[in-house]
Amino acid sequence: MxxxxxxxxxxxxxxxxxxxxxxxxxxxxxxxxxxxxxxxxxxxxxxxxxxxxxxxxxxxxxxxxxESSNPFVTIRLQEIDIWENVSIEKIQQKAAELRQEIVHVKVTQIETLSSKFQALAHQIQESKEQDDFIETDLHRWARRLDDLRSNLISPTTIVLNEHHHNPLIPNISVSFLWTGNELFDRVLSNDVQIEQDGEVVEGVSFFMMYNEIRGKNNYAFGCHKVRVHIEHSSKQWTFLGINSALTPLQKSSHETKSAYGWCSSDYIYSNGLSQANKTKSPIEMNIDDIITLIFDCDNRQISMINERTDVKHELMVDTNNCPFPWQFHVVLRNRCTRIRILAT
Incomplete structure (x- = not known):
């Protein structure tokens, strides 16, 4: 047996x-x-x-x-040199035009005032010699002299106007568009920990409130997919979406104008505003759910798909408020909430 x-x-x-x-x-x-x-x-x-x-x-x-001799880096440095030289040339040309304009106005104004003053002086001298003037003439000549004085060039006469909406040179900045597998890269505070070489993020503090996490990649063109697994959640509050890489990490980052995405409390965030989800399909991020996020930079749109329910939510992005490059943006509020990035 x-x-x-x-x-x-x-x-x-x-x-x-x-x-x-x-x-x-x-x-x-x-x-x-x-x-x-x-x-x-x-x-x-x-x-x-x-x-x-x-x-x-x-x-x-x-x-x-x-990599130290990467030709693409050299090309970008050369482009910056070109921008610098063209900008300097434009500034120098504009400065020369402004100087010439001021000198021309000065010479013209002096000539005009001299001519008017000489005519007035001749009229006063002639009236004095002929003893041919009365009180009204004196008042009139005094007003004319005051008028001439008011037309002298002074510090308040010439104003330099700054045209912020029509800049002389285009402003440029540098954005690094890292590609490859998405990973969690930065957190706002130690209330949240990044684990397993960036694949996992978890809330660890009893007192954490709206802690921001960013991905390592920057997105500015093309269409990109990020899949995450909700390994543990209190079902109270989790935010998934994007933020501009130009916006620094901060508390309640989901409320900034550059944040776009969805919250597990069935709310949508965009342009610094939140609104309740009015569609028939709720925004769900339950334990063991797999969420696919799609960042469509070319069409300025992001999407979220719950693979369990097959429900898709879409959101248009105003790049005036959320300029490129975009970054994967997560906000956790509760301890033990744990999210893993999956291979795509």
């Missing part, structure tokens, strides 16, 4: 019908049991896979060594 019981409970080799031996060796990685022969085969296959990764590692190491 005991022998039959032992035989019926022994594990079979994972190779199934290809092997009649017992599975006495357990693999922690794939959680399968193998006989000794097939366990060794399994390890050799893993060793082959590791060699492939090591080869790719060495290739990337060589690429990284050559």
């Amino acid at each position: 005991n022998n039959m019981s032992s035989y019926s409970t022994r594990k079979e080799c994972a190779k199934g019908t290809d092997c009649k031996q017992a599975g006495i060796a357990h693999c922690e990685g794939c959680t399968q049991a193998f006989c000794i022969k097939h366990f060794n085969d399994h390890r050799r296959l893993l060793d082959d896979d590791l060699n492939v990764i090591l080869s790719e590692y060495n290739d990337f190491k060589n690429t990284l060594t050559l």
Whole structure:
């Protein structure tokens, strides 16, 4: 009886019908049991896979060594030099035009005032010599002299106007558009921890309130997908969406004008405003849900799909409020909320 019981409970080799031996060796990685022969085969296959990764590692190491002479960096530096030189030339040309305009006005004004003053002086002198003037003439001449004085050039006469809406030169900035697999990269405070090399983020403080997390990638063109797994949630409050990389991390970042996305409390955030979801399909982010976020930069739109319910929500993005590049933006409010980024 005991022998039959032992035989019926022994594990079979994972190779199934290809092997009649017992599975006495357990693999922690794939959680399968193998006989000794097939366990060794399994390890050799893993060793082959590791060699492939090591080869790719060495290739990337060589690429990284050559990165210091990356021609794309040189091209961008040259473009900045061109912008600098063109801007300086435009500024110098505009400055010369303004100086010439001021000098021209000064010369013209002096000539005009001199002519008017000489005519007035001649009239006063002639009236004095002929003793031909009365009180009204004196008042009139005094007013004319005051008028001439008021037309002299003074610090308040010439005004330099700044045209902010029509700049002389275009303003430029530098944005680094990192690509590749998305990972959690920055958090506002230690109330939230990034784990497993950026794949997982978790709220760890009893007192955390609206803590912001950003992804590492910057998005400015094309269409991109980010999939996340809600591994644990209190079902109270979680925000998923985007924010501009130009906006610094801050408390209640979901309320900034540059934040766009959805909250598990069935609210939508955009342009610094929140509004209740008015569609028939609720915004759900429950435990074990997988959420797909799509960042369509070309059409200035983001989408969220709950893979369990197959419900899709879409949101147009005003790039005046949320300028490129965009970043993956998460806000957690509750302890033990845990989110994992999945491979796409």
